[in-house]
Amino acid sequence: MNSRNWIYAWLMLLPAFVFLIAFTHLPAVTTLIDSFFTTAKGRRAAAFTGLGNYQKMLGDPIFVKAMVNSAIYAAITIPASIALSLAMALLVHRSFRGVSLMRMAFFTPTVLPLIAVANIWLFFYAPGFGLIDQIRLYFGLPSANYVGQPDTALYAVAAVTIWKEAGFFMIFFLAALQTIPQSLREAAAIEGCGRWTFFRRVTLPLIMPTTLFVSVNAVINAFRLVDHVFVMTKGGPDSATMLLLYYIFETGFRFWDTAYAAALTVVLIAILSVVGIGQFFLADRRVHYK
Amino acid sequence: MKLLNVFLATSALTLFASQANAVDLEFYFPVAVGGAAADTIQSLTEEYMANNEGVKIDAIYTGSYADTTTKAITAVRGGNAPQLIISLSTDMYTFIDEDMIVAWDNYLTEDEQKNWIGGFYPAFMANSQTEGKTWGIPFQRSTPVLYWNKEAFKAAGLDPEKGPANWAEMVEMGKKLTVKDASGNVTQWGVHIPSSGFPSWLWTGIVAGNGGLLADDTGKNVNFNSDAAVGALEALVSLSSKDGVMAPGILDWGGTPKAFFEGQAAMIWTTTGNLTNVRTNAPFDFGVGFLPGLKQNGAPTGGGNFYLLKGSTDEELQAAADFVKWATAPEQAAKWTIATGYVAPRPDVWETETMKDYVKGFPQALVARDQLDYAVAELSTFEGPKVTQLLNSALESAITGQKSPKEALDGAQAEADAILKAYH
Incomplete structure (x- = not known):
């Protein structure tokens, strides 16, 4: 009987195993192997180069630029989207007329596909007739071309990410806020504790597990969400919005240098693993699970 | 015994059926413009199959040009190549380098070499031939033109019926x-x-108008920092920095027709693929003209070619080639041009009654055709996407004022030389 249960268990797991191995583990291993070879072309076979592809990265100005851009992009979008989503959650974690309408409004960007969002924002940013420029013009400011100038393009792209992500994270914070017992609030009120102190000493520690979850997601998204780069800038102007993942796509599927793209992918995964694991270890001491 | 009979009968039937459908072809095509492009391809293949028993063509829509190239390369690497694809004319060297296409010459008679291949506009063939062979057959091809807002011209005291004839006039009118x-x-x-x-x-069009070419027809040499090229970039940058007639920074392609409709820009440069869009949406009368040149007329071509892929039998490839010969014949090509707005790739297409009726109601379509006499090849080299990308970055750095035109182009030339060295 016991052994039959084992067979059942394995059979149940089999479909998931097959898909995981075929589409996740096998490709990951082949990517690692490919990164040590040169790209095969029709007339030239792949040759072993050892760390050649990794050495090439150090001398590749666009890779360096992509790394710097990704760092800036992460440093902006992660804290900004977390702060904004928490603020929005606090705002709608009350009952007043139209609160569900407000929650829905905050959540809407999450439902929209990023490609569509990017196209809409492109028109917000459009110089001359775009929404932002019309506001600027109303106040007598000169026209600005946000996505078309290298010094503002990255921030313009980051703003779209924050706008898109905040609503999604808000849902998690809202759920966390609703688990805080009302009795704590009453107790704090009796002790004469102010709203800010309550937030800092009670609310914030209690929603730490959610904050950790959200911040891990925000980190992953900072490297993963590049759909709008395709629509808005294609990495330009002059690589100003070149992010690591977009560079991998471009190298792999536009330049067809698949071996170099494999090496870049390994670097991306290494960064993500280190950051992800580090986050759990560092934050673990400050997170109180029930 | 009975069972055996049934078996024999069925296999005979299958054999018969497969003989009737002797050739099965797969054909990947992208759609890069709005409108009825996909439907038109479908109806063209169906019409061909109805008239040619024994040929079955499976036309598969494969997304954008980039997606189609990706899918074709993947299919070839997986040993499952289609016989026929449409993809960017500039991908020719990439496909040769991948060793995945065959030249059309093997599937053409001498007469077809002369009259069929020779019957396309030379401007379109420039992106389709190298090493003395023909690798691509022009089909969905386009070229950019200048659109002007006649009402804005009137308001500025200019003759609304006359667009700028050259660069200096464009700046002055601007x-x-x-x-x-x-x-x-x-x-x-x-x-x-x-x-x-x-x-x-x-x-590329501005450079051609200044008497320069960016690449030769071997795909191994580029000329990004010639005097003509540097002059062309200086002229482009000056439009914002000195002449003050164009908004500074990078201007978006998607927003260009919109800027025209909204009256934000009185003259725009964009592809003929937008003709139908502008005709439908512009709330004012508009004119269409050649791209104004610095010294002479000049424009690039763009768009897609038919390619024959390796990995099939000669018989299948011959059948695919025969289908393309039919699809580019005047009547079919005219239908295609009218449905999509692409420039008909052969002079004889414009001679058909269908096309004559079409241009009568829409004379602007003729501007693109007449400009072909001055058109040059779109930039295409080995490692094409990489070389084009580094040139794009250089142009962007000059347009946004981070580098001088000369400095940016010298840098691009050096980088391109380094990449193309492997092919010499």
């Missing part, structure tokens, strides 16, 4: 057409030349 409000902010720009993503395309 100055009159640039309108500022009381606080000095521009409400209407004179010119709008889009530069997002791939500024090299339109710039």
Whole structure:
């Protein structure tokens, strides 16, 4: 009987195993192997180069630029989207007329596909007739071309990410806020504790597990969400919005240098693993699970 | 015994059926413009199959040009190549380098070599032939033109029926057409030349107008920093920095027709693929003209070619070639041009009654055709996407004022030389 249960268990797991191995583990291993070879072309076979592809990265100005851009992009979008989503959650974690309408409004960007969002924002940013420029013009400011100038393009792209992500994270914070017992609030009120102190000493520690979850997601998204780069800038102007993942796509599927793209992918995964694991270890001491 | 009979009968039937459908072809095609492109391809293949028993063509829509190239390369690497694809004419060297296409020459008679291949506009063949062979057959091809707003011309005291004949005239008219409000902010720009993503395309036209070419027909040599090229980039940058007739920074392609409709720009440069869009949506009369050149007329071509892929039998490839011969014949090509707005690739297409009726109601379509006499190849080399990308980055750095045109182009030339060295 016991052994039959084992067979059942394995059979149940089999479909998931097959898909995981075929589409996740096998490709990951082949990517690692490919990164040590040169790209095969029709007339030239792949040759072993050892760390050649990794050495090439150090001398590749666009890779360096992509790394710097990704760092800036992460440093902006992660804290900004977390702060904004928490603020929005606090705002709608009350009952007043139209609160569900407000929650829905905050959540809407999450439902929209990023490609569509990017196209809409492109028109917000459009110089001359775009929404932002019309506001600027109303106040007598000169026209600005946000996505078309290298010094503002990255921030313009980051703003779209924050706008898109905040609503999604808000849902998690809202759920966390609703688990805080009302009795704590009453107790704090009796002790004469102010709203800010309550937030800092009670609310914030209690929603730490959610904050950790959200911040891990925000980190992953900072490297993963590049759909709008395709629509808005294609990495330009002059690589100003070149992010690591977009560079991998471009190298792999536009330049067809698949071996170099494999090496870049390994670097991306290494960064993500280190950051992800580090986050759990560092934050673990400050997170109180029930 | 009975069972055996049934078996024999069925296999005979299958054999018979497969003989009737002797050739099965797969055909990947992208759609890069709005409108009825996919439906038209479908109805063309169906019409062909109805008239040619024994040929079955499976036309598969494969997304954008980039997606189609990706899928074709993947299919070839997986040993499952289609016989026929349409993809960018500039991908020719990439496909040769991948060793995945065959030349059309093997599937043509001497007469077809002369009359069929020879019957396409030379401007389109420039992106389709190298090493003395024909690798691509022009089909969905386009070229950029200048659109102008006749009402804005009238308001600026210009003749609304005459667009700029050359660069100097465009700048001069642009100055009159640039309108500022009381606080000095521009409400209407004179010119709008889009530069997002791939500024090299339109710039190729400016270089041609200045008497220069960016690459030769071997795909191994580029000439990014010639005097003609540097002069062309200086002229483009000056439009914003000195002449003050164009908005500064990178201008988006997608927003270009919109800027025209909204009256933000009085003259725009964009592809003929937008003709139908502008005709439907512009709330004013508009004119269409050649791209104004610095010294002479000049424009790039763009768009897609038919390619024959390796990995099939000669018989299958011959059948695919025969289908393409039929699809590019005047009547079919005319249907295609009218449905999509692409420029008909052969002079004899324009001689058909169908096309004559079409241009009678829509004379602007003729501008693109007449400009082909001055058109040059779109930039195409080995490692094409990489070389084009580094040129695009260089152009963007000059347009946004981070580098001088000469400095940017010298850098691009050195980088391109380094990449192309492997092919010498």
